[in-house]
Amino acid sequence: MQQDQFETLVKALCEKENLPQVLEALKASEEQEIAEAAASLAGQFKLAEIEGEKRIYHVSMQENDEGEEQEYAEWIMNDGDNVIKFVAWFFFDMFDIKQKDVYQAAGRTYQQPKRT
Numbered sequence: 001m002q003q004d005q006f007e008t009l010v011k012a013l014c015e016k017e018n019l020p021q022v023l024e025a026l027k028a029s030e031e032q033e034i035a036e037a038a039a040s041l042a043g044q045f046k047l048a049e050i051e052g053e054k055r056i057y058h059v060s061m062q063e064n065d066e067g068e069e070q071e072y073a074e075w076i077m078n079d080g081d082n083v084i085k086f087v088a089w090f091f092f093d094m095f096d097i098k099q100k101d102v103y104q105a106a107g108r109t110y111q112q113p114k115r116t
Helices: 003-014 019-027 032-040 084-095 099-105
Strands: 045-050 053-063 069-078
Touching (some): 003 084, 019 084, 053 084, 069 084, 084 099
Antiparallel strands (some): 045 053
16 A cells, blocks of 8 residues: 555544444455554444543454453543544554554654553
């Protein structure tokens, strides 16, 4: 995929209202690799209310150090956050594209999360 095509895709995804709409758009992508990566994530997101926030997690099964399958949850974004957070997570997790580069493609500034 060329850089201009990537930028066009990212900008279109950022116009979607929520994670399910972005995921559907990714599944419908003409780029087979992107569509397959998005399809592989179907049903792996959970919403949990923690500390008064509705958080969206990616939940998957991974092998632990003992070789046993274990559920792993990764906090992606809060419900209501701008979908750029999910778009950036998707391209980093699936294709190793830096979040900063995804934000740049969308014409936005990436801010490193503050460490606590």
